[in-house]
Amino acid sequence: MRPCGVFDERYIQDIAIVRTWQHWLALIGALVILYTFPFYGSYYLISLINLLSILIIVILGLQIVMGYCGQISLGQPAFMAVGAYTSAILTATYGISFWIALPLSGLSAGIVGMISGAPSLRIKGFYLAMATLAAHFVIMWIIMHLKITGGIQGLHPPPPQIGNIVLDTEERMYYLIVTMMVISTFAARNLFRSKVGRAFVAINDNDLAAEVMGVNLYYYKLLAFFISCVYAGLGGSLWAHYYMVVHPEQFTFMHAIWYVGMVIIGGMGSIPGVFFGVLFVRLLDEIVLFSSPMLSSLFPWLGPGPGAALGLSAFGMALLLFIIFEPRGLAHRWEVIKESYRLYPFAY
Amino acid sequence: MEENRHPLEVRDLYLRFGGLKALDGVSFHVKDGEILSIIGPNGAGKTCLMNCISGFYKPQQGEIVFEGKQITRMPPYKIAKLGISRTFQNIELYTGLSSLDNLMAARHIHMKRGALSACLFFGLTRREEIEHRKVVEDIIDLLELEPIRKKLVALLPYGQRKRVELGRALAAEPRLILLDEPMTGMNVEEKEDMARFVLDISELKGIPIILVEHDMEVVMDISDRVMVLDFGHKLLEGLPQDVKDNPEVIRAYLGAGEEEEE
Numbered sequence: 001m002r003p004c005g006v007f008d009e010r011y012i013q014d015i016a017i018v019r020t021w022q023h024w025l026a027l028i029g030a031l032v033i034l035y036t037f038p039f040y041g042s043y044y045l046i047s048l049i050n051l052l053s054i055l056i057i058v059i060l061g062l063q064i065v066m067g068y069c070g071q072i073s074l075g076q077p078a079f080m081a082v083g084a085y086t087s088a089i090l091t092a093t094y095g096i097s098f099w100i101a102l103p104l105s106g107l108s109a110g111i112v113g114m115i116s117g118a119p120s121l122r123i124k125g126f127y128l129a130m131a132t133l134a135a136h137f138v139i140m141w142i143i144m145h146l147k148i149t150g151g152i153q154g155l156h157p158p159p160p161q162i163g164n165i166v167l168d169t170e171e172r173m174y175y176l177i178v179t180m181m182v183i184s185t186f187a188a189r190n191l192f193r194s195k196v197g198r199a200f201v202a203i204n205d206n207d208l209a210a211e212v213m214g215v216n217l218y219y220y221k222l223l224a225f226f227i228s229c230v231y232a233g234l235g236g237s238l239w240a241h242y243y244m245v246v247h248p249e250q251f252t253f254m255h256a257i258w259y260v261g262m263v264i265i266g267g268m269g270s271i272p273g274v275f276f277g278v279l280f281v282r283l284l285d286e287i288v289l290f291s292s293p294m295l296s297s298l299f300p301w302l303g304p305g306p307g308a309a310l311g312l313s314a315f316g317m318a319l320l321l322f323i324i325f326e327p328r329g330l331a332h333r334w335e336v337i338k339e340s341y342r343l344y345p346f347a348y
Numbered sequence: 349m350e351e352n353r354h355p356l357e358v359r360d361l362y363l364r365f366g367g368l369k370a371l372d373g374v375s376f377h378v379k380d381g382e383i384l385s386i387i388g389p390n391g392a393g394k395t396c397l398m399n400c401i402s403g404f405y406k407p408q409q410g411e412i413v414f415e416g417k418q419i420t421r422m423p424p425y426k427i428a429k430l431g432i433s434r435t436f437q438n439i440e441l442y443t444g445l446s447s448l449d450n451l452m453a454a455r456h457i458h459m460k461r462g463a464l465s466a467c468l469f470f471g472l473t474r475r476e477e478i479e480h481r482k483v484v485e486d487i488i489d490l491l492e493l494e495p496i497r498k499k500l501v502a503l504l505p506y507g508q509r510k511r512v513e514l515g516r517a518l519a520a521e522p523r524l525i526l527l528d529e530p531m532t533g534m535n536v537e538e539k540e541d542m543a544r545f546v547l548d549i550s551e552l553k554g555i556p557i558i559l560v561e562h563d564m565e566v567v568m569d570i571s572d573r574v575m576v577l578d579f580g581h582k583l584l585e586g587l588p589q590d591v592k593d594n595p596e597v598i599r600a601y602l603g604a605g606e607e608e609e610e
């Protein structure tokens with residue numbers, strides 16, 4: 001999307017992500033703010049960005065398989081758990097470096113995800129959602145019953161280390177997490193201006209046409225699950241070393257719904273949509289948490305802590321409203337706003 | 349070898365749906381660079397034949413040989429890779445994508461860079477994108493799609509969609525094109541354009557084209573040969589003029605021709 005009067009003279013300009021100097025300025029500005037933030041940001045905001053960034057990595061993965069390739073998956077928290085536990089076991093139990101454990105957790109989650117995604121070769125939509133949900137419960141059951149995962153107690157992975165620097169504070173983890181988030185975003189963005197990304201979109205849009213144009217549906221559906229779950233696994237690994245604890249309660253069925261909700265609210269098939277979705281749902285949660293003590297004092301009959309239930313209802317309500325009134329999500333709103341900027345000053 | 353002189357050879361094809369014989373022992377071939385039209389009343393089995401060639405239907409008997417290779421029960425994506433491309437009677441485009449992206453998606457079989465390289469998108473992948481973009485832009489020029497190249501297919505009128513679909517089939521750089529009723533539902537002007545494009549493609553690319561079409565006038569004008577199907581049988585094949593004058597064709601066609609529309 002460009003302002004009026006900017007035209008592409010060469011194809012290389014047409015496919016570039018960043019096109020005008022205003023774009024470059026905005027991008028560099030955003031990166032500078034992001035990377036200097038720990039110097040002036042509050043502790044609360046830094047930890048919030050840490051959490052949001054991990055979620056963004058995981059939801060980017062879900063966006064790839066669900067928003068782009070059209071294969072609904074309720075297994076994302078379980079795949080995240082596979083990554084988190086792989087990383088925790090490798091570092092805490094076997095003393096392997098985090099920097100080796102991180103890619104391996106992506107890989108293990110990718111493989112488990114690909115196997116769980118195999119039913120997509122046969123079934124679609126609601127049935128696939130059920131199949132991935134089943135995968136979620138099977139994976140979580142296995143994790144809870146294995147010795148090596150520490151059962152209900154979970155594991156305590158150590159913080160990552162660069163040379164002598166131990167990344168054990170919010171600020172230090174911040175750089176690692178944010179860098180991973182930035183790389184993940186660019187990788188996802190690039191994927192969708194290549195053969196692979198286009199094949200995913202083609203399968204989602206019209207699988208019959210995709211097949212007749214030479215797309216091997218089996219291969220690309222499994223690849224979509226694989227890539228999606230590598231994202232989940234990487235996010236899971238970061239999660240494990242950021243919180244320095246992993247246990248099954250962190251990866252529940254409820255999270256699966258939340259994640260799918262983030263994709264829908266943000267906008268299916270949109271990378272900015274991932275940011276909008278994660279931000280919206282988290283902010284909603286923060287607002288509810290914030291206002292819940294006040295609500296308790298205003299309406300004593302609600303009891304002392306309506307927070308949890310209220311958060312869920314607010315989320316459910318938002319999801320419902322989006323599905324009815326803005327099924328293309330916040331990303332679509334954003335496109336509309338950008339479009340009016342593009343036509344400025346010749347709006348019509 | 350001797351037998352496989354022609355790009356496409358279909359021998360003794362049988363396709364049944366339960367008791368219905370959709371194709372009942374059909375044999376024919378397509379010669380190098382020719383436009384072969386297949387005509388016949390609705391339900392004659394023309395689309396079924398296309399679907400067998402492109403791999404969507406698996407015939408119970410018979411064989412299909414493309415450039416000397418057995419493709420009879422191959423999955424569609426492999427057949428596409430071998431160089432057979434097609435359009436559909438009911439248009440099967442990616443409606444959520446622009447015309448340009450629909451054509452770019454057709455370059456799939458010629459692109460080599462995998463997922464990892466794509467995620468990094470430096471150098472090689474980008475150079476590949478640009479090379480393929482050039483091929484696609486040439487087709488956009490040929491089919492006069494410039495005004496709609498960035499338009500979403502979902503927003504295009506029917507006639508233009510048919511043209512985009514032809515462009516997509518062409519963007520795969522096939523060595524055989526199947527066109528299933530590319531002119532149905534078009535007005536006279538659009539039909540003329542489409543006929544011109546089909547002739548242009550045939551002339552420029554020199555690839556054989558199988559054209560399924562109802563409009564007898566167009567068929568007689570642009571085909572090198574015509575084959576007539578009726579109830580899954582091949583009634584006859586020959587030069588347009590011979591087919592046109594054949595009394596059997598006139599009977600079969602005029603007998604069931606009235607309810608031609610979808």
Ligand SMILES: Nc1ncnc2c1ncn2[C@@H]1O[C@H](COP(=O)(O)OP(=O)(O)O)[C@@H](O)[C@H]1O
Pocket residue numbers: 365368370388389390391392393394395396397
């Ligand atoms: N998938 C299918 N299942 C059952 N019958 C089919 C199927 N596809 C086509 N047929 C039948 O096969 C016959 C030939 O159809 P078709 O090839 O579409 O005819 P046309 O010559 O009009 O393209 C018709 O009687 C049609 O009902």
Ligand SMILES: [Mg+2]
Pocket residue numbers: 394395396437
């Ligand atoms: Mg038909």
